Amino acid sequence: MIEHRPGLTFVSHLILWLGIVVVALPVWVALVASTHPANAFAAGAVPLWFGDQALANWQQVLLGKDGDMSQLLRMTLNSLVMALGITFGKIAISLLSAYAIVFFRFPFRGAAFWMIFFTLMLPVEVRIVPTYQVVANLDLLNSYTGLTLPLIASATATFLFRQCFMSIPSELVEAARIDGAGPLRFFCDILLPMSRTQIAALFVILFIYGWNQYLWPLIVTTDDAYYTLVMSIKRLLSVDNGEIEWNQVMVTTLLAMLPPVLVVISMQKLFVKGLVDAEK
């Protein structure tokens, strides 16, 4: 503290709390809306305090119309498969390619580097139609491979590991080689343990990225056996005739945002590290 200004400190706290309230407002309203019967919304605004239908609404979404959990469970499972598939896939291929680029010298090393760099320039949204056609040609629509594989290549993760590997002193490589360690042994026994924190931090960021995918699952899945939680919200909202069942929409929204939010809050340190590392 530079100087004592109790007034200004009070205002600071006030503004921060105001910010927190505004940031939390939509989730609060969603939570409240999820506890009211569907017809409560026909009459007017979403009430600002909890209703008595919490159990019924959550049960209806959790258990499905027939009383079995199959649909929600399946979507959660699909989201999990997609998020973890993208996360592990990205980390694995980026570790390998960063290892090749930093610890080996070979012809076309620069070309490989630039080819990876190129992917930075092409977010999937930009080339959505041709990517869809490629995946359709490969017969990967409505499959876990189609959901995850196209999103796996990532220059960001490769650059992050490259940065991290380049900071490893060359004496370490020398020592390992003198002791008779081959490249694979060096990778498994020295490099991986040394990059533990970076991998964990990246895991948090990539899990959120994978879980929150929306457009890609929306277009590559037409079979509801492969729907993910986040994209399912669109199907709930686009009912052609009749009222949108807001209470159910709210329950699903809350369920879909819960896992990544929990990950961020419980692994805040790793999350912050991951964000900062990924932008270097």
Added chain:
Amino acid sequence: MSVYFPQKWLPYGLLLPQLLVTAVFFLWPAGQAVEQAFYQEDAFGLSRDFVGLDNFIALFQSAEYFAALGTTLVFSVSVAGLGLVLALLLAVMADRVLRAAMVYQTLLIWPYAVAPALAGVLWWVLFDPSIGPLALALQTLGVDWNHYLNGDQAMLLVVIAATWKQISYNFLFFLAGLQAIPRSLIEAAAIDGAGPAKRFFDIVLPLLSPTTFFLLVVNVVYAFFDTFAVIDATTQGGPGQSTTTMVYKVYKDGFVGLDLGSSAAQSVVLMVVVGLMTIIQFRYIERKVQY
């Protein structure tokens, strides 16, 4: 690094998975987009004619495309501007109350984890003209809020939802940037009699400019591409064209309108735009490394 492993073929094996995925899912589609941009395909995909630059010419002569360009600019500038200003305000406040900063950080960063589509839905409900508490509050104040009919209000809605999600990210980087500013500088200014406002504008803000510039680029990229889901889950580009950004138009023309040639031409234009942005970002980062 001056010590390398001598194996000749191993590095290719290690690179293979990433290069394969890149080739199949990035280069191939990108190539197809470029090729398709020069053809006119019928809606059933049965036949196509080479039309040269016609798709691009049609694009740059269409009022709709320029409307989308305008929408994109308004949207991006609003999201980036609003997100940066609000986050900076919160970060400066959090930096003042240093001991509690971590608590505030926890309470402010979680929206980063919310999917853009879900962020859109949450604000959509708050502003729904018949059930949304905020819309009804506005109506009692005499504002006739209906984003289903009013394009400007629909735009405001998607800007708010997109900004809400991004504030947490900006806040984190601003807070880190603020905490990296040497206290001695601020103290010296305080001894010289500069008040909090003067210190902020004359010392803190200039020292924060690398962070600000970096966040500006990231936010513009975010507003361009990552907000697709916000728009699709809420306004779907409407009413009319009022929230159709360039990225949303690629999707709409390609998948809904089935005008593949035009969609591909738009993809190519966007690729060039992203390429330029990436180069700007990297030149800046190079400079930062030297600094």
